[in-house]
Amino acid sequence: MQAAFFGVxxxxxxxxxxxxxxxxxxxxxxxxxVANFALLAVLYLTLAAQFIAAVEIIVYAGAIMVLFLFVLMxxxxxxxxxxxxxxxxxxxxxxxxxxxxxxxxxxxxxxxxLGPGQATPQWVKNGGTVKAIGxxxxxxxxxxxxxxxxxSILLLVAVVGAIVLAKRRV
Amino acid sequence: xxxxxxxSADARRSGQFVGxxxxxxxxxxxxxxxxxxxxxxxxxxxxxxxAHPILNALVKAVVYVSFIALLVLFLxxxxxxxxxxxxxxLGPKHVGPQxxxxxxxxxxxxxxxxxxxxAVADRPLFYLAPFVVFVPTVLTFMVLPLxxxxxxxxxxxxxxxxxxxSSMTATGxxxxxxxxxxxxxxxxxxxxxxxxxxxxxxxxxAVLSVVTFVGGLSMRHIIDYQAQNGWxxxxxPLIPAFLIFLIAALAELNRTPFDLPEAESELVSGFHTExxxxxFAFFFLAxxxxxxxxxxxxxxxxxxxxxxxxxxxIVWFILKTFVLITLMMWIRWTVPRLRIDQMMGLCWKLLVPxxxxxxxxxxxxxSR
Amino acid sequence: MATxxxxxxxxxxQAQGIQIDPIDEQTMVINMxxxxxxxxxxxxxxLELDGENIVNATCHIGYVHTGIEKxxxxxxxLKAVTITDRLDYVSASINNLAYxxxxxxxxxxxxxxxxxYLRVMLCELQRIAxxxxxxxxxxxxxxxxxxxxxxxxxxxxxxxxxxxxSGVRMMPSWIVPGGLRGDAPxxxxxxxxxxxxxxxxxxEEYETLIDQNPIWLERTQGxxxxxxxxxxxxxVSGPTLxxxxxxxxxxxxxxxxxxxxxxxxxxxxxxxxxxxxxxxRMAEMRQSREIIKQALExxxxxxxxxxxxxxxxxxxxxxxxxxxSVIHHFKWWxxxxxxxxxxxxxxxxxxxxxxxxxxVSNGSNYPWRMHVxxxxxxxxxxxxxxxxxxxxxxxxxxxxxxxxxxxxxDR
Numbered sequence: 043m044q045a046a047f048f049g050v051x052x053x054x055x056x057x058x059x060x061x062x063x064x065x066x067x068x069x070x071x072x073x074x075x076v077a078n079f080a081l082l083a084v085l086y087l088t089l090a091a092q093f094i095a096a097v098e099i100i101v102y103a104g105a106i107m108v109l110f111l112f113v114l115m116x117x118x119x120x121x122x123x124x125x126x127x128x129x130x131x132x133x134x135x136x137x138x139x140x141x142x143x144x145x146x147x148x149x150x151x152x153x154x155x156l157g158p159g160q161a162t163p164q165w166v167k168n169g170g171t172v173k174a175i176g177x178x179x180x181x182x183x184x185x186x187x188x189x190x191x192x193x194s195i196l197l198l199v200a201v202v203g204a205i206v207l208a209k210r211r212v
Numbered sequence: 213x214x215x216x217x218x219x220s221a222d223a224r225r226s227g228q229f230v231g232x233x234x235x236x237x238x239x240x241x242x243x244x245x246x247x248x249x250x251x252x253x254x255x256x257x258x259x260x261x262x263a264h265p266i267l268n269a270l271v272k273a274v275v276y277v278s279f280i281a282l283l284v285l286f287l288x289x290x291x292x293x294x295x296x297x298x299x300x301x302l303g304p305k306h307v308g309p310q311x312x313x314x315x316x317x318x319x320x321x322x323x324x325x326x327x328x329x330x331a332v333a334d335r336p337l338f339y340l341a342p343f344v345v346f347v348p349t350v351l352t353f354m355v356l357p358l359x360x361x362x363x364x365x366x367x368x369x370x371x372x373x374x375x376x377x378s379s380m381t382a383t384g385x386x387x388x389x390x391x392x393x394x395x396x397x398x399x400x401x402x403x404x405x406x407x408x409x410x411x412x413x414x415x416x417x418a419v420l421s422v423v424t425f426v427g428g429l430s431m432r433h434i435i436d437y438q439a440q441n442g443w444x445x446x447x448x449p450l451i452p453a454f455l456i457f458l459i460a461a462l463a464e465l466n467r468t469p470f471d472l473p474e475a476e477s478e479l480v481s482g483f484h485t486e487x488x489x490x491x492f493a494f495f496f497l498a499x500x501x502x503x504x505x506x507x508x509x510x511x512x513x514x515x516x517x518x519x520x521x522x523x524x525x526i527v528w529f530i531l532k533t534f535v536l537i538t539l540m541m542w543i544r545w546t547v548p549r550l551r552i553d554q555m556m557g558l559c560w561k562l563l564v565p566x567x568x569x570x571x572x573x574x575x576x577x578x579s580r
Numbered sequence: 581m582a583t584x585x586x587x588x589x590x591x592x593x594q595a596q597g598i599q600i601d602p603i604d605e606q607t608m609v610i611n612m613x614x615x616x617x618x619x620x621x622x623x624x625x626x627l628e629l630d631g632e633n634i635v636n637a638t639c640h641i642g643y644v645h646t647g648i649e650k651x652x653x654x655x656x657x658l659k660a661v662t663i664t665d666r667l668d669y670v671s672a673s674i675n676n677l678a679y680x681x682x683x684x685x686x687x688x689x690x691x692x693x694x695x696x697y698l699r700v701m702l703c704e705l706q707r708i709a710x711x712x713x714x715x716x717x718x719x720x721x722x723x724x725x726x727x728x729x730x731x732x733x734x735x736x737x738x739x740x741x742x743x744x745x746s747g748v749r750m751m752p753s754w755i756v757p758g759g760l761r762g763d764a765p766x767x768x769x770x771x772x773x774x775x776x777x778x779x780x781x782x783x784e785e786y787e788t789l790i791d792q793n794p795i796w797l798e799r800t801q802g803x804x805x806x807x808x809x810x811x812x813x814x815x816v817s818g819p820t821l822x823x824x825x826x827x828x829x830x831x832x833x834x835x836x837x838x839x840x841x842x843x844x845x846x847x848x849x850x851x852x853x854x855x856x857x858x859x860x861r862m863a864e865m866r867q868s869r870e871i872i873k874q875a876l877e878x879x880x881x882x883x884x885x886x887x888x889x890x891x892x893x894x895x896x897x898x899x900x901x902x903x904x905s906v907i908h909h910f911k912w913w914x915x916x917x918x919x920x921x922x923x924x925x926x927x928x929x930x931x932x933x934x935x936x937x938x939x940v941s942n943g944s945n946y947p948w949r950m951h952v953x954x955x956x957x958x959x960x961x962x963x964x965x966x967x968x969x970x971x972x973x974x975x976x977x978x979x980x981x982x983x984x985x986x987x988x989x990d991r
Contacts, residue, residue, distance in 0.1 A: 069390055073337070076383050083376075096372035104379030105409060108386065112405055115390050115398060172369060172429060299729035395610045399632070399972070468723055469795050475723065478976050480617060548795050549723025551973040552632055 048088060055081035072111050079103040093172045272365075276353050284500040288315045290534075291500075291541050298545045325489035330393060333486065337391030342487065342494035344384030348377045349498045349505065356508050357431045359518045359526035370431045371419055374509065375412070378464070381498075382408045385473070385483050388495070392486035400482025403552060404473035407463055410559040411470075415460035417567035421453040421574035422513050435517040445514040449573040454514045456567050461506040461540075463559070465499065468544040472552055507536040614643040618721045618976045621986030625963070627975065634975060637967035639960055645990040652950035656916035657683050657757055660950070664937070665751035667952060668988040671710035673702045673742075674930045676755040681836055681926035682937040683757040686919035689891055691759040695884035696838040698764060699755055701772065701875040702745075703837075704868040708779070709738040710931035711861050711868075718858070718980035719790060722799050727789050734782050737775055744768060757917060758892040759885030769876055776876065779869050783862060791862075800855035804966040804978040807852065814965065815958035818933025819864060820982050823849030823856040830929040837928075841878075842871050854981040861983075864931075891917055916945045925953075932956050932983055954988040 055078050062074035079102045086095035179190050261268040289304065289312050296303025304311025329338060355370040357363045367373050382405045389401015422444060423429060426437045437444075444450050463470040474482035484495045511517055511532040518525030520532075550558065613624035622643035628636040648667055652660045664679045665672035677699060684690060691699075712735040719727035739749040745764060746752035754761050790796045806816065808824040821828055829846040831839040847863030849856030885892045893912040894905040919941040927936035933955025940949040959982040966978045 069334075070337070073383070073387065080380070092367070092369040093372065096369055096376040099376035100372070100379055104376065104382065104412075108379075108382045108405055108409060111383070111386050111390075112402065115386065115402060172372070295725075299726045300733050301729060395608060399610075403632075468725075471723065472973075475973070478618065478972050545726050546789070547724065547793060548719065548790070548799060549973070550795055551799055551971055553971065554795075554798050 044088065048085070051081055051084050051088070055085065068114050069111060072107060072114060075110075076103045076107045079107065093175050272354075273350075277350055280350060280353060280501045280504075281497065283504055284497050285315045285319070286312075287500045287504060287537065288318075288496075290537075294538060294541050295545050298542070319493060322493040323490055327489045327491065328486070330486050332393045334391040334393060337387040338486075339491075341384050341388035341391055342491045342498075344387060345381055346384075346494045346498040346501075348380040348384075349501045351377045352505050352509075353501070355431050356505060357435055357512055357517050358508075358529055359524065362518075362526055363431060366430060366432050368428075368430045368433075371423060371429045375416055375419065378502075379408070379412060381502075388487070389483040392483070394486050396479045396481070397483050397485045400473045400475075400479045400485065403479075404466065404483055406552075407466070407470060407473060407555060410556060411460040411463035411563075414456050414559065414563035414567040415464065417564070417571045418453040418457040418460065419513065421450060421567075421571050424571070424575045424578045425450065427578075431512055431517075434513060435519065438516045439519055443514065443516040443519075447577065449570060449577045450514060452566065452570045453574060454510065456563055456570065457510055457513070458540075459558075459563060461510065462543065463555070465503050465506055465540075467503070467540060469547045469550045470555060471544075471549055472555060475549055503537060503540065504533065507533045507540065510536055612975075613640075618979065620717060620979060620984055623960070623979070623984065623986055623989075625975065625979075627967075627972065629972070632971050632973075634967050634970055634972065637964045637975065639963055641957075641960070641986070641989050643990065644986045646987065648991045649950055649952055653947055656945045657919070657947065658916045660947070661756050662751070662753045665753055666987060667954065667991055668710075668930065668932065668935070668956065668985045669750060670713045670985055671706050671931045672751050672753070673706040673755060674710075674928060674935065676753055677703055677837065678926065678928040678930065678935045679937045680755050680757050681928060682924045682939045683917075683919065685924035685926050686922055686939060686941050687757065687891055687917065688920075689758065689886045689888055691886050692883050693838065693880040694763075694882050695759040695886075697875045697879050698760055698884055699837050700839065700842065701872055701879075702742075702752070702754060702760075704871045704875070705738050705741060705772070707868045707931045708865050709735045711865050712738075714861060714931070714980075714983045715786060715858075718977075718983075721976045721980040722796065724790055724793075724796065727786060730782075730786060730789070734779065741768075741772060741775065744771065758888070763884055769879065772872065773876055776869055776873050780866065783865060787862065797855065799973070799977060800858060800981075801853055802851070803854045803970065803974050804857075804981055805851070805853050806962055806966060810962065810965055811852075814961045816933070816962050816982075817958065818930070818955050818983075819857055819860045820959050820962070821933065822846065823860045824852035825850055830927050830934060834927065836926060842874050844868075844871050854977050857981045857983075918943060918945050927953070930955055932985070932988070933959060935988075952988070952991050954991060956982075956984040956986075956988040960984050960989060 058074045058078040058081060062071050062078060065071040065074060079098055083095040083098040083103070086092075086098060178184055179186050181187070261271060292314070293303040293311070304314035307313040307317050329335065352374050354365045355363065355367055355373060357366075385404045385408070386401050389397045389399075389404065392398075422434065425444060425447060426434050428434065428437075434444075445454055466473050472482075473479075474484065479485070484492055487495060508529065511529060515532050515536075517532075518529040520528030523531075608629045610627045610629055611624070612627055613619040614622035619625065624640040624643060626636075626638045626640065627634055646666065648663050651663055655663065661676055661679060664675040667675050690696075712731040716728035716731035716735075719725075719731070742752045742754075743749045745768060746754040746761065806820070806824060808821075808826050810816075811821045811824055811826070817828070825848050827846045827848050830836070831844075832846055844867045845863075847860050847867065849860050889905070889908040889912075893909050894902070898905040899909055921941055921943045923938070923940045925936050925938040927934045929935075934953065935955055936953040938949070938951040938953065939947045942948040962982060963975075963978060967975050970978075
């Protein structure tokens with residue numbers, strides 16, 4: 043039953059991803075991406091990673107994609123004209139980058155630290171909770187605290203940069 | 213307005229007041245009886261459902277959707293009645309006792325109305341949008357602790373779940389605004405999304421302040437904490453957190469003073485301008501259901517949820533929630549509407565910094 | 581199932597002969613009205629928006645064109661009174677008065693003091709009623725719905741007073757050339773007194789709802805500013821002009837109808853924004869109440885109509901014993917009045933501003949020409965000046981603040 047469920051969700055998420063790429067209407071494209079994120083969140087849930095699932099929806103489907111849509115709607119203003127950019131280097135670059143991404147994903151899977159037999163149900167259950175992730179991120183004995191703080195500074199810089207750019211234009 | 217302008221109007225109004233209070237009490241008694249009876253009596257049923265998860269989910273979904281629909285019928289009636297009192301008029305009076313069936317009559321009218329689709333609408337989006345708005349609303353009810361044993365799914369990330377699911381509403385509103393292919397709808401959709409996204413930040417911070425106190429994300433955990441340590445609203449760093457939550461909730465619900473997305477006098481009806489009949493009813497249903505949920509969520513977070521002496525939990529929960537909803541209605545019928553820049557300014561310049569401060573205070577207080 | 585609905589855009593606007601010149605593709609043209617909840621009737625404003633900011637606002641009128649001006653030339657002087665009610669339909673008595681004063685100027689008559697005082701009382705009640713409608717709808721536009729119901733509650737009482745006097749609530753037509761259609765009924769002044777005594781508390785009630793409300797202040801202060809010069813250039817009058825600090829009130833400037841015998845102040849504003857217009861109108865309601873109070877206290881006795889059988893018909897008793905009266909009665913009811921050749925224009929201070937009827941008489945019982953100087957029409961011109969660079973929500977507040985009635989614009 044779990045396998046069937048996974049199959050359905052995986053199929054739907056791949057379908058929505060394909061539709062997202064194939065659709066010529068940018069708004070619909072974005073909405074398919076939202077659907078894709080939601081389905082991915084469901085997949086995370088089946089892996090007992092509730093925190094990741096919630097964050098996936100809050101951050102990607104709820105905030106980032108809505109902002110995307112926001113901009114798209116303001117720009118296209120009702121007239122649903124399709125994206126005109128065709129040809130050029132874009133598809134080629136996209137394919138190459140996609141292959142590189144696939145290769146790195148497979149490499150990561152191959153050299154991952156998770157040995158066989160390690161992913162017991164109990165381990166999975168404890169690994170995905172908010173508490174586990176919080177402890178992992180903020181425990182000074184683990185190596186993740188520094189990168190985490192650096193990332194937040196990076197985000198802060200990005201925010202300040204955005205404001206500076208926006209202000210300069212006004 | 214054929215209602216007399218004579219002195220008897222006041223007398224009639226006070227008579228009506230007694231009538232409405234009576235209706236309330238009757239409803240609460242019914243709820244109390246149900247709250248007492250269900251559990252021991254229906255234990256075998258629960259047992260059976262527990263063994264069949266899919267059937268269980270289906271039953272729960274049906275029960276909850278009907279519960280929400282009934283609740284909304286009652287809420288709309290109460291809002292009209294309350295607004296009537298505030299505005300020196302009587303409110304619905306003729307259909308059913310104290311006009312209680314007026315909403316039902318309106319719902320029937322909406323069902324029988326023509327379902328108009330603009331010729332230039334983006335049909336799939338236009339048709340889907342009301343349901344995309346309504347479904348997250350129903351989903352959020354799943355974690356609402358209505359009573360000690362009345363919680364559909366006690367997720368251990370309930371708060372995160374609520375935040376995540378309720379943010380999906382924005383997509384539906386946006387689809388409605390864009391799919392209608394009407395400029396008022398589009399502007400309404402754009403306003404709604406800007407508002408929803410912005411006010412989510414202080415709302416989440418307020419909720420997180422509660423989490424730092426309680427140390428858990430599950431609803432039951434929060435209620436249990438309050439059962440031992442008293443209501444969270446009594447812990448002083450959480451008083452501003454509650455106020456921030458209330459303001460942000462008003463904004464998330466698109467209620468005055470934050471009803472810009474459907475500002476009647478500016479954008480006709482905002483994102484649901486082009487909707488009619490049942491599709492419009494779904495937006496309406498979602499709005500009121502969300503209203504109940506937000507109030508109930510606040511009650512669970514800050515006012516002890518279903519905790520209370522003597523009466524069964526669900527009665528306490530509904531009582532507290534209705535007090536909070538009435539407060540929201542009172543605000544709605546008293547204040548004018550903000551302008552878009554003022555609305556954004558209030559959020560980003562006041563509420564977000566304030567909520568960060570409150571969060572830090574709450575964290576410091578909790579880790580003493 | 582699907583109903584065909586046309587989308588409105590720049591091209592379709594141009595097809596209708598409306599010139600819209602979008603500055604660039606980023607702007608959106610939006611058609612506000614004629615069917616829109618806050619255009620106070622059927623005003624149509626074409627807004628060019630950049631996001632929510634207004635680049636351009638163009639008003640289009642004529643959707644409720646009634647032909648009242650032309651119709652006035654095909655009605656006898658007496659019958660035309662009833663159509664003047666329909667101009668600014670929320671201040672009917674003052675329209676009656678403006679028309680009547682012009683006719684009386686043509687005739688060269690004026691009613692006795694009691695008639696004058698009754699007129700003043702009616703007109704000031706009407707002014708309060710009109711301002712209450714304005715207050716309610718303006719607050720509704722800004723989003724405060726409750727004020728609307730409170731304001732209409734008091735307006736209802738004023739309409740009851742009109743009904744008691746004339747039998748009609750909104751369109752009394754009680755002020756006619758030569759005086760009034762009838763005296764105040766028994767017990768009328770007591771009821772007016774009761775209203776006048778109660779009203780200050782009611783104004784305070786409205787003010788507690790909105791005056792100190794930070795949202796109201798934010799929404800109205802500094803919005804829709806018009807300089808006195810702009811007002812003069814555009815012909816803006818009434819409270820909108822007075823909010824800029826110009827104490828121009830025709831009741832003081834060219835007193836008519838014995839307004840010079842009343843003590844009242846002309847409230848003026850300072851910052852000439854939407855909020856000042858609100859303050860000015862609230863103060864005017866208080867002043868109108870003062871005037872009504874004085875009219876009640878000093879109400880003269882005696883006749884209230886012109887004692888001229890060519891202008892007003894003889895009383896009923898005379899018809900039984902005077903042949904001359906019967907003839908006068910017959911002539912008055914069939915032919916009406918025959919003002920001498922000439923022209924007249926008497927402006928009055930309507931709740932919206934300067935209202936006047938320009939009448940040309942060729943000696944017959946029909947006016948040869950009737951032209952209405954409607955304040956709403958002039959005031960509406962200021963909208964484009966105010967709206968540029970503001971937000972949509974502000975436009976709604978501005979339309980509310982200049983207090984227009986489309987019946988007077990599309991006459």
